[in-house]
Amino acid sequence: MKSITVALAGNPNVGKTSILNHLAGTSLKVGNWPGVTVEKREGKTKFWDYEIKLIDLPGVYTLEPISEDEWVAYKYITEERPDLILNVIETPNMERDLLLTVELLEHEVPMILVLNMSDEAQKLGIEINEKWLSELLGVRVLKTNGRTGEGVKAILPNIVEALSLREKPKVLKYSDKIEEILEKIREREDETKAELIKKLLEAKEFSKYREDIRRMFGKDAHEVIKDERYAKAHGLYREVVSRKALTSRDITDSLDKVLLHPLLGIPLFFFIMFLLFKVSFDFSAPLMDWVDGFIGSFLAPIVSEVIRSLGLGDWIERLFSEAVVGGVGFVLTFVPLIAVIYFLLALLEFSGYLPRVAFLMDRFMHRIGLHGKSLVPLLLGFGCNVPAIVATRTLETKRDKLLVIAMIPFMSCPARLVVFSFFAVIFFKNPAVVIFSLYIFGILVALMTAFLLRKTTFKGSLYHFVMELPPYRLPTLRLIFRVVWAYVKDFLYRAGTLIFAASVLIWFLLNLPPGVKNPSESLAAHLGRAIAPLFKPLGLDDWRMATSLIPAFLAREIVLSSMGTIYASEIERQEQEFKLSEALREQVVGLGRALKDATLNVFRPVPTAFEVEEEGTESLKSLIASSLSPASALAFMVFLLLYTSCLGTVAVMWREVGKKFALLFLVYSLLVGWTAGFILYRVGGLIWNT
Amino acid sequence: MNLEEVRPGQEVTILELVGKEDILKKVEAMGLRRGRRVSLLQKVGRNLLLKVDNSRVVISKDLARNIEVQ
Numbered sequence: 001m002k003s004i005t006v007a008l009a010g011n012p013n014v015g016k017t018s019i020l021n022h023l024a025g026t027s028l029k030v031g032n033w034p035g036v037t038v039e040k041r042e043g044k045t046k047f048w049d050y051e052i053k054l055i056d057l058p059g060v061y062t063l064e065p066i067s068e069d070e071w072v073a074y075k076y077i078t079e080e081r082p083d084l085i086l087n088v089i090e091t092p093n094m095e096r097d098l099l100l101t102v103e104l105l106e107h108e109v110p111m112i113l114v115l116n117m118s119d120e121a122q123k124l125g126i127e128i129n130e131k132w133l134s135e136l137l138g139v140r141v142l143k144t145n146g147r148t149g150e151g152v153k154a155i156l157p158n159i160v161e162a163l164s165l166r167e168k169p170k171v172l173k174y175s176d177k178i179e180e181i182l183e184k185i186r187e188r189e190d191e192t193k194a195e196l197i198k199k200l201l202e203a204k205e206f207s208k209y210r211e212d213i214r215r216m217f218g219k220d221a222h223e224v225i226k227d228e229r230y231a232k233a234h235g236l237y238r239e240v241v242s243r244k245a246l247t248s249r250d251i252t253d254s255l256d257k258v259l260l261h262p263l264l265g266i267p268l269f270f271f272i273m274f275l276l277f278k279v280s281f282d283f284s285a286p287l288m289d290w291v292d293g294f295i296g297s298f299l300a301p302i303v304s305e306v307i308r309s310l311g312l313g314d315w316i317e318r319l320f321s322e323a324v325v326g327g328v329g330f331v332l333t334f335v336p337l338i339a340v341i342y343f344l345l346a347l348l349e350f351s352g353y354l355p356r357v358a359f360l361m362d363r364f365m366h367r368i369g370l371h372g373k374s375l376v377p378l379l380l381g382f383g384c385n386v387p388a389i390v391a392t393r394t395l396e397t398k399r400d401k402l403l404v405i406a407m408i409p410f411m412s413c414p415a416r417l418v419v420f421s422f423f424a425v426i427f428f429k430n431p432a433v434v435i436f437s438l439y440i441f442g443i444l445v446a447l448m449t450a451f452l453l454r455k456t457t458f459k460g461s462l463y464h465f466v467m468e469l470p471p472y473r474l475p476t477l478r479l480i481f482r483v484v485w486a487y488v489k490d491f492l493y494r495a496g497t498l499i500f501a502a503s504v505l506i507w508f509l510l511n512l513p514p515g516v517k518n519p520s521e522s523l524a525a526h527l528g529r530a531i532a533p534l535f536k537p538l539g540l541d542d543w544r545m546a547t548s549l550i551p552a553f554l555a556r557e558i559v560l561s562s563m564g565t566i567y568a569s570e571i572e573r574q575e576q577e578f579k580l581s582e583a584l585r586e587q588v589v590g591l592g593r594a595l596k597d598a599t600l601n602v603f604r605p606v607p608t609a610f611e612v613e614e615e616g617t618e619s620l621k622s623l624i625a626s627s628l629s630p631a632s633a634l635a636f637m638v639f640l641l642l643y644t645s646c647l648g649t650v651a652v653m654w655r656e657v658g659k660k661f662a663l664l665f666l667v668y669s670l671l672v673g674w675t676a677g678f679i680l681y682r683v684g685g686l687i688w689n690t
Numbered sequence: 691m692n693l694e695e696v697r698p699g700q701e702v703t704i705l706e707l708v709g710k711e712d713i714l715k716k717v718e719a720m721g722l723r724r725g726r727r728v729s730l731l732q733k734v735g736r737n738l739l740l741k742v743d744n745s746r747v748v749i750s751k752d753l754a755r756n757i758e759v760q
Binding site: 062124230360470 | 713719731745747748752
């Protein structure tokens with residue numbers, strides 16, 4: 001089997017990654033804004049007798065890189081020389097995109113042109129004579145629609161054919177004068193145009209030719225080469241593109257008139273964010289209740305029955321009901337919330353609205369010394385801090401990048417939301433207000449951090465703002481579900497590994513030394529009591545809270561699974577008679593009711609989730625309610641909001657910026673979290689005690 | 691005049707990009723170059739939203755000042 005390396009190159013947000021996903025069956029992250037792909041990614045596929053390695057590169061407008069992601073693409077194309085370049089073009093913006101095509105052709109690597117988004121071009125009245133384009137350049141030209149995958153199938157056979165027939169693009173010809181000079185500096189037969197131009201523009205020994213050019217053209221050699229490239233791109237465009245005048249209005253322009261309105265734009269943004277959270281809570285609340293019941297009164301009794309009938313012993317049954325059901329099962333009840341919030345975030349991301357927020361909010365951001373563009377990674381942080389930190393690679397300066405990375409961990413992610421939604425319901429009358437305030441508080445701490453860093457370490461001035469806004473697009477449902485499933489799978493995976501391991505560990509600590517009767521005399525309690533003095537000023541001197549916090553440095557949800565495990569040993573288990581067929585019917589009916597409630601909830605104008613319901617006396621909620629005060633619960637949530645208790649985030653900071661930065665930041669976040677918790681506990685105590 | 695002085699809704703032709711900064715090369719590659727028609731869609735804060743061909747480009751006013759238009 002022969003192996004072929006194919007690089008996907010093109011301008012930002014033209015659909016390179018979507019095409020790769022269709023070709024190789026991968027599910028690399030896609031989105032509708034420029035800069036989703038910031039590093040080199042790979043997909044592999046087999047076709048006929050070939051193994052085809054597809055390399056996805058970050059988008060570039062030109063081979064003159066500035067930001068980190070642009071350097072990745074530039075280096076790959078100029079240094080690694082793939083067997084073939086798949087040049088993806090956004091057909092509606094063909095003239096702009098052809099500049100990069102010309103620059104790529106200078107490297108004289110076999111190439112195939114992919115005219116993507118051909119459906120959008122058609123709607124805009126743009127027609128391409130692809131036969132003529134193919135003849136002019138000596139490359140194959142294919143039409144695709146990366147959104148639906150139409151036309152993508154033809155790519156692989158064309159790659160293989162083009163390579164086995166050794167097809168080479170025609171060598172580009174610039175104006176006679178330039179060609180003459182380039183021939184003079186040729187030293188080897190096989191030098192490419194790109195190499196010749198590089199020598200002409202940079203090599204010391206050829207400075208004479210640069211002088212000549214300046215004399216002939218009255219301009220720098222750089223300028224002249226640039227003009228030649230633009231002229232070539234423009235010439236190609238004129239040759240192959242014809243436009244019909246269409247009267248239909250562009251939907252993007254109409255939407256932007258409202259969504260980017262100088263006065264209405266910002267209130268609309270806040271309204272959209274409010275809707276996002278309202279819908280996620282209201283829709284998921286009934287489903288979460290259902291999952292809770294499904295695990296507690298359906299799955300758990302079945303497995304217990306099996307364990308008992310196998311005669312595996314009492315302690316296994318307890319391990320199962322306390323660590324697996326109480327700990328892991330408890331965290332699993334939040335799956336609906338996670339799924340719904342990612343569904344809505346994905347919708348926002350694919351619609352093209354996300355980068356527009358950067359444009360809208362730049363007004364405020366630049367006052368505090370930050371770029372509007374840095375808002376894209378910050379907003380991604382609400383989804384998950386880890387990819388948000390990676391996304392800072394699109395920022396043009398190191399200063400902006402570090403500032404934004406130091407802010408992202410304070411953007412509250414769904415893992416924190418899960419913890420908040422649990423505590424807020426127990427302790428506060430208006431849980432929605434409390435949760436919203438926590439989000440705002442995180443943003444304020446992020447701003448304060450940026451302010452401090454700017455006054456001390458990163459003084460420099462602001463960089464210019466340049467960004468492309470994509471057209472609004474409607475994603476396919478399949479794509480959205482794929483993204484949601486990826487996040488849910490990740491969450492389930494963590495529940496099955498990390499969270500499971502932490503719950504089992506906690507359970508064993510609770511039952512050691514052997515024969516311990518009361519959990520408060522166990523090893524876990526001793527450990528908790530040892531560190532409890534640290535948290536006493538936050539009102540968290542209960543060993544059960546302190547012990548839960550220890551394994552939570554891995555991921556925040558673990559605080560819940562640990563608490564679930566610890567308290568599960570105190571909850572009296574009620575033995576109920578269990579009949580499989582009846583229980584099954586109950587679950588199915590319950591699911592139907594939950595779905596109906598969820599749908600109805602979405603259309604209610606006021607948030608309905610979190611309506612506090614009375615529960616049985618011995619539930620987890622009531623046990624926690626009795627062991628904490630509202631002030632200490634608030635301190636607990638704030639501590640968990642600010643302290644970077646997430647191994648993934650620390651690891652990605654380490655990789656992106658370095659060990660020192662990651663560890664210093666961790667200490668900083670601990671201090672900030674503790675201090676804020678302490679202050680709120682004191683203030684809260686004054687309010688709630690009087 | 692320069693691009694910063696253009697009013698929303700107006701359509702102009704780019705005459706020249708002044709300056710040697712690297713970022714101007716990117717701006718050019720994004721389609722804002724000599725001879726191209728651009729229309730100004732919105733002005734929000736320190737930024738301009740422009741339409742060039744079928745793409746929408748945001749640039750800050752400090753950059754717009756470097757672009758001569760007619």
